[in-house]
Amino acid sequence: MSAGGGTRAIVAALLANVGIAVTKFVAFLLTGSSSMLAESIHSVADSGNQGLLLLGGRRAKREATPQHPFGYGRERYVYAFIVSIVLFSVGGLFALYEAYHKWHEKEGIHEWQWVPVTVLVLAIIMESFSFRTAIVESNHVRGKATWAQFIRRAKAPELPVVLLEDLGALVGLVLALIGVGMTLITGNGEWDAAGTAAIGVLLVTIAVVLAIETKSLLLGEGAEADDVARIERAITEGPEVERIIHMKTLYLGPEELLVAAKIAVPSGESADRIAEGINAVEARIRTALPVARVIYLEPDIYSAAKARADADVATAGEGAVIPGRGTDGGEPGH
Structure with missing residues (x-):
């Protein structure tokens, strides 16, 4: 993978997630929707993750030292592994906690009812542009490999991480839209809680996949x-x-x-x-x-x-x- 291609995908995802996080959080403050809170925390976590990937790429360029005679190239794997932990804890576990809390309250959305739907639709559009950038950059290096093979075999962690994050973000937004929409239609807050729980399970699953793949890279992989x-x-x-x-x-x-x-x-x-x-x-x-x-x-x-x-x-x-x-x-x- 070219460093430039990975950096472009990371920057595109970072810009999208910062903007999305702000709009989602405003929507949560206006409506009290747990799905919106879970999604805003998800976007904040993703923004932090992209920052970690950029930091890892920068630190990996340091010159070799007597203590590290082969250089710091594998530091990119360390930061990718940290990303999986952040996604698991800050994104997935927080969403599951919020779903548990919301399920017992079962409050519907009574004010600013049009805000969460509007925000989620706009977020889907912005996230789609980020996902498209990651797909285009990945296709430059993917060759004939399937997407699953690319994620499993890629030695550069940035593009697989951004791809899975963006995919998870898009699916999470759809789940949030379903949860919020059904809550508005039925007035039952359990739909909002269910959507939040689904987002949490999705993020935990993606985090586990990322952790397994980056752990293998950290341990040391040979050539294909x-x-x-x-x-x-x-x-x-x-x-x-x-x-x-x-x-x-x-x-x-x-x-x-x-x-x-x-x-x-x-x-x-x-x-x-x-x-x-x-x-x-x-x-x-x-x-x-x-x-x-x-x-x-x-x-x-x-x-x-x-x-x-x-x-x-x-x-x-x-x-x-x-x-x-x-x-x-x-x-x-x-």
């Missing part, structure tokens, strides 16, 4: 299968490498991939020739996958017997890490 295959082809397509003994990848940030591999080189090569070969392989990897910015290649002499022995040890240990392994073999290659 297609990208791994591209890296493997780049390594083995030249004469410098006989085969890959084993390889691991890890995203250090949304736009920085670490590649570490033990490669088998022809026996009898001089150190100069091996160094030249490694440089050539690194150049091919970066050409094939520009996001692969940190590359470590360890040359070795491949031994089939050693590879089989290592495979037997790994099977016996059920994948446990074996301390003190030598450098003359490795895990079974591809």
Whole structure:
């Protein structure tokens, strides 16, 4: 994902939510509708979330330090995870609490009855523009992936977060409109409470999905299968490498991939020739996958017997890490 595309979507959502939050809160003060209060708090939470995403993107650009030699790219994941917590607590749980409170009061909307409907319709229009911006920016990087695949596989958290927030906001506005509309028609405040509860359940669900996805990114994800295959082809397509003994990848940030591999080189090569070969392989990897910015290649002499022995040890240990392994073999290659 380009940083510019994510920033445009965040700014569009921030501007929309600030304006919507103000109008919703005014509507709540005039009508006392719990749906309007829940929606105004939802918009305030969303505005804060967009601010957190912008802050995370800014802090992630800091230069590497001796204490953080790989930089701060993954800080964007930290702030995305905080967003999920804010959405869960401030948005979802508050709406559920307000629904419980309103259900016991069951007060209808007796004054300024036209205000909440007008505000909600205008909010739907404004939120739709924000959602459209997020969809357009996401389509630039989504490729052929479905929306579910894009949200699950995206390494940059901003667009999936904004997409889910905007989707939740639109559905929440519709639920609020139904709750308020039925309250105005029937005079029964239980409809308002039910709409508020539905908004709370919706926000909690979205927050849980975001938390699961950003937790995976925080723990560290490797490259997707297609990208791994591209890296493997780049390594083995030249004469410098006989085969890959084993390889691991890890995203250090949304736009920085670490590649570490033990490669088998022809026996009898001089150190100069091996160094030249490694440089050539690194150049091919970066050409094939520009996001692969940190590359470590360890040359070795491949031994089939050693590879089989290592495979037997790994099977016996059920994948446990074996301390003190030598450098003359490795895990079974591809």
